[in-house]
Amino acid sequence: MEFLLAGEKLQRCRTAFLDEIPAARNILLVGEGHGRCLVECCRRFKEARMVCVDASEPMLAQARRELKAHNPKATQVEFIGADVLNWPPPSKAFDLIATNFFFDCFREEQVERIICRLAAAAAPGASWLLADFQIPSGGLKRIRSRLILWAMYAFFRMMTRLPANRLTPPDSFLNRKGFVLHRRVEAEWGLLHSDWWRGPGQFGQDLV
Ligand SMILES: C[S@@+](CC[C@H](N)C(=O)[O-])C[C@H]1O[C@@H](n2cnc3c(N)ncnc32)[C@H](O)[C@@H]1O
Numbered sequence: 299m300e301f302l303l304a305g306e307k308l309q310r311c312r313t314a315f316l317d318e319i320p321a322a323r324n325i326l327l328v329g330e331g332h333g334r335c336l337v338e339c340c341r342r343f344k345e346a347r348m349v350c351v352d353a354s355e356p357m358l359a360q361a362r363r364e365l366k367a368h369n370p371k372a373t374q375v376e377f378i379g380a381d382v383l384n385w386p387p388p389s390k391a392f393d394l395i396a397t398n399f400f401f402d403c404f405r406e407e408q409v410e411r412i413i414c415r416l417a418a419a420a421a422p423g424a425s426w427l428l429a430d431f432q433i434p435s436g437g438l439k440r441i442r443s444r445l446i447l448w449a450m451y452a453f454f455r456m457m458t459r460l461p462a463n464r465l466t467p468p469d470s471f472l473n474r475k476g477f478v479l480h481r482r483v484e485a486e487w488g489l490l491h492s493d494w495w496r497g498p499g500q501f502g503q504d505l506v
Contacts, residue, residue: 311483312396322346326419335398348374349376351382354379382416392420399429402431405466409466422497422499425496429490434487480495
């Protein structure tokens with residue numbers, strides 16, 4: 299469905315900063331879904347240990363298949379089937395966190411809760427990669443994005459048990475946890491954004 303509707307546009311957002319960020323040793327991918335970002339993480343960070351958390355067993359199975367198809371020798375990934383709202387991540391363990399097209403699934407209070415939990419799992423100076431939809435601040439771009447997102451939420455709420463009925467920008471919650479937006483690129487008339495956030499502290503300290 300993604301390929302039919304968006305081609306490679308979403309994948310370009312997921313991987314926008316992957317070749318620029320510092321080498322990561324412990325990576326957490328949350329709501330990873332089909333595993334396309336996971337495959338690229340394994341390509342870029344060959345020595346890293348990775349934890350891939352998703353609430354859906356079929357999606358985890360799909361991610362496993364995707365990884366096996368592209369990188370049959372990869373053994374460094376631990377797959378965890380869990381609801382991130384309840385999953386207790388290890389403290390200060392990860393120097394890279396990736397949450398792509400994930401926060402758009404949740405209501406505002408859930409986005410805040412997830413960011414609090416994941417921020418506690420971030421090592422000092424960790425990178426956080428986050429690609430998602432957004433609503434630009436004005437003009438035709440804003441109207442276009444609002445229409446597209448309205449249709450998307452109506453469709454996905456009809457087809458799934460999606461908790462959210464609108465987009466919650468995660469920026470203020472990340473800022474509150476000391477994360478600073480380091481880079482952002484936008485695509486598709488501002489409908490898509492790809493972020494690289496940096497956590498507080500110095501990169502490379504306290505890694506497990
Ligand atoms: C919209 S998909 C995004 C998938 C992928 N990250 C991408 O870039 O396309 C959201 C993913 O989050 C997972 N998910 C939804 N709610 C979750 C939760 N509470 N805990 C963990 N994973 C969840 C879904 O199973 C799904 O794989």
